[in-house]
Amino acid sequence: MKEELAKEYIALIPNLFGSFSEVNKNATALSHMQNHVIEYLSMLQRPLNLKEISAGLDIAKQQLTNVVSDLEVHGYVVKKPDPKDKRAVLIALAPKGKEIQEKKWSEIYNRFTHNLSKLNDEEQRDLQFALHKVNVLLTKMEG
Amino acid sequence: MKEELAKEYIALIPNLFGSFSEVNKNATALSHMQNHVIEYLSMLQRPLNLKEISAGLDIAKQQLTNVVSDLEVHGYVVKKPDPKDKRAVLIALAPKGKEIQEKKWSEIYNRFTHNLSKLNDEEQRDLQFALHKVNVLLTKMEG
DNA sequence: TTATTTAGTAATAATATATTTACTAACATA
DNA sequence: TATGTTAGTAAATATATTATTACTAAATAA
Numbered sequence: 611m612k613e614e615l616a617k618e619y620i621a622l623i624p625n626l627f628g629s630f631s632e633v634n635k636n637a638t639a640l641s642h643m644q645n646h647v648i649e650y651l652s653m654l655q656r657p658l659n660l661k662e663i664s665a666g667l668d669i670a671k672q673q674l675t676n677v678v679s680d681l682e683v684h685g686y687v688v689k690k691p692d693p694k695d696k697r698a699v700l701i702a703l704a705p706k707g708k709e710i711q712e713k714k715w716s717e718i719y720n721r722f723t724h725n726l727s728k729l730n731d732e733e734q735r736d737l738q739f740a741l742h743k744v745n746v747l748l749t750k751m752e753g
Numbered sequence: 754m755k756e757e758l759a760k761e762y763i764a765l766i767p768n769l770f771g772s773f774s775e776v777n778k779n780a781t782a783l784s785h786m787q788n789h790v791i792e793y794l795s796m797l798q799r800p801l802n803l804k805e806i807s808a809g810l811d812i813a814k815q816q817l818t819n820v821v822s823d824l825e826v827h828g829y830v831v832k833k834p835d836p837k838d839k840r841a842v843l844i845a846l847a848p849k850g851k852e853i854q855e856k857k858w859s860e861i862y863n864r865f866t867h868n869l870s871k872l873n874d875e876e877q878r879d880l881q882f883a884l885h886k887v888n889v890l891l892t893k894m895e896g
Numbered sequence: 897t898t899a900t901t902t903a904g905t906a907a908t909a910a911t912a913t914a915t916t917t918a919c920t921a922a923c924a925t926a
Numbered sequence: 927t928a929t930g931t932t933a934g935t936a937a938a939t940a941t942a943t944t945a946t947t948a949c950t951a952a953a954t955a956a
Contacts, residue, residue: 612866615877618884619865620858625891626769627796631809641912642785642943653770661933666774673913675935697922697933715763722762723755725894734758737890741761743883747876748768751868784942785913804903816943818905840903840952 622744629718638710640686643669643677648686648703652711657702659692686710765887772861781853783829786812786820791829791846795854800845802835824850 638645646667651658654666660678664671678701681687686707692698703711726734781788789810794801797809803821807814821844824830829850835841846854869877 611881612869612877615869615881615884616862616866618881618888620862621888622884622891623769623772623861624796624798625888625895626766628895629766631793643913650774653767655767659933660935664933670914670916671934672915672936677913679935692933695923695933697920699934718766719759719763723759726755726758728894728896729890733890733893734755736886738754738758738761740883740886740890741758741765743879744887745761745764745768747872747880747883748765750876751865751871752768752771753871786943802903803905807903813944813946814904815906815945820943822905835903838903838953840950842904 629721640681640710641677643673644681644686647674647677647681647701648707648710651687651701651703651707657690657700659695659698659700661698663701681707772864783824783853784820786816787824787829790817790820790824790844791850791853794830794844794846794850800833800843802838802841802843804841806844829853 640648647663650663650666658666660671660674663678664674678687678689682689684706685704687701688704689699689701692700729737783791790806793806793809801809803814803817806821807817821830821832825832827849828847830844831847832842832844835843872880
């Protein structure tokens with residue numbers, strides 16, 4: 611039943627919300643918008659041009675000019691010309707930008723492994739199997 | 754192996770990011786902060802006082818006074834005194850606020866069911882089983 | 897009871913974000 | 927080639943968010 615399946619998917623989102631919330635609770639020197647940009651680059655896992663970021667974050671490209679150039683000045687991202695389109699500029703995470711994200715992930719990681727103790731061994735095995743299955747199938751669905 | 758398990762959990766987050774991104778791409782008349790508040794109330798699924806929202810969204814309570822009172826004036830939330838603490842005020846989603854969230858969920862729902870066609874019947878059954886398992890176990894872990 | 901902490905409000909100034917208009921260079925197409 | 931479109935930049939203005947300080951009323955602890 612497709613309906614039941616979609617409901618399980620929808621239910622998954624609030625279940626992960628705690629972790630997402632955690633991701634955004636950071637004590638960096640970056641503004642909200644700057645954090646969104648770095649997070650978006652990190653999630654998509656490839657360099658993006660301003661148009662893509664603009665569309666993905668639903669903000670005007672004019673805003674990004676400043677936001678991204680600030681990020682570049684402070685070493686969080688690097689800009690390089692897009693070989694496929696001489697008008698476009700590709701934005702990629704610099705090591706300093708990746709660090710920020712890795713720090714957030716490690717907090718999520720720690721919280722998760724801590725809570726894991728509330729499950730017994732069998733449940734932990736079940737969870738691993740189920741998570742793996744979900745990841746494989748969701749990836750296939752996106753592609 | 755706890756490590757592998759945590760990695761699967763971490764991998765799940767970018768897999769759901771597309772849907773989260775979708776949730777935030779709305780054409781409402783609300784500001785970012787107002788949207789965050791409504792989203793947070795919707796995710797936690799119970800009335801919250803300003804302190805809880807403030808802590809959850811990592812913003813100062815002083816900001817919330819205005820944000821929430823605007824939301825109240827426009828009918829997205831309702832405020833009522835907390836019976837357990839006469840200083841506190843509980844904020845709950847009004848029907849108009851719930852509508853906004855339901856519209857977002859329905860977009861996610863539609864996108865998901867559309868992509869589902871990329872999986873065959875067996876994969877769909879597997880996904881449903883795995884999602885259910887993940888939801889049950891993550892809920893148990895949080896509690 | 898008295899002292900201290902806490903939830904919420906309020907007002908101000910400093911930053912950040914959003915909107916509008918306009919421009920350049922590169923791209924796409926008739 | 928001529929025409930219209932697109933990616934990015936720029937600057938000015940309006941609005942939103944953040945930070946700081948201060949206050950009230952209720953809760954809590956000594």
